[in-house]
Amino acid sequence: MRAGTEGWKLFDYIMERLEERHELHMDVYGDDNKKRMSGTHETAEWNEFSYAVGNRSASIRIPTEVASAGGKGYLEDRRPGSNIDPYVTCSLMLETCILPIEEGKEISKPLLDHFFAWRKWRDENKEMSLI
Numbered sequence: 001m002r003a004g005t006e007g008w009k010l011f012d013y014i015m016e017r018l019e020e021r022h023e024l025h026m027d028v029y030g031d032d033n034k035k036r037m038s039g040t041h042e043t044a045e046w047n048e049f050s051y052a053v054g055n056r057s058a059s060i061r062i063p064t065e066v067a068s069a070g071g072k073g074y075l076e077d078r079r080p081g082s083n084i085d086p087y088v089t090c091s092l093m094l095e096t097c098i099l100p101i102e103e104g105k106e107i108s109k110p111l112l113d114h115f116f117a118w119r120k121w122r123d124e125n126k127e128m129s130l131i
Contacts, residue, residue, distance in 0.1 A: 004072025011062065014094050014097045015051050017059060021096050022049040028088050029114060030081025036126075037079065044078065051075075088115045 011049035018025070026046060028042065037046035038117040040072060042048050044059040053067040059079050066073030080089060099107065106112075 001074055002072065004069060007071035009071075011075065014075070014078065015060065017096050018051075019049040021092075022059070024112075025092060025096070026079060028092060029079050032083075033079070033081045036081055066110045069094070085115060088112065 025098040029091040030036075034046045037043045039057075044057060048059070050058045051062065053062045054056040055061055057077070059077070061076040061078055063073060063076065066075070077093070088108070088111050090129040091111050095106060095108045
């Protein structure tokens with residue numbers, strides 16, 4: 001992306017992949033993210049995937065300088081909350097944006113399975129949490 005050798009072709013590919021897996025990404029992008037992503041105050045709607053150049057209200061913002069450079073640069077995923085698990089999130093982004101996804105061979109699956117099991121345990125045992 002930073003080299004710009006694929007131009008907008010690479011951005012289009014990544015946006016398709018991110019849109020396909022939007023619900024999964026949103027499920028790991030932080031507790032109470034539905035409350036934060038209301039579609040107001042420069043946030044996207046929680047349940048809708050969107051991307052745009054220079055638009056801070058889109059799920060994925062492509063900076064205007066990237067558009068000016070013909071697709072050479074980066075993108076900004078504006079969906080994650082501040083309370084994400086960085087290991088789960090980075091694994092999922094790597095898999096979604098870069099690696100080919102083969103059914104049953106997702107690299108993030110073991111991490112996601114563990115994350116969802118932990119979250120279920122945490123929610124079932126809230127009374128055991130430390131004060």
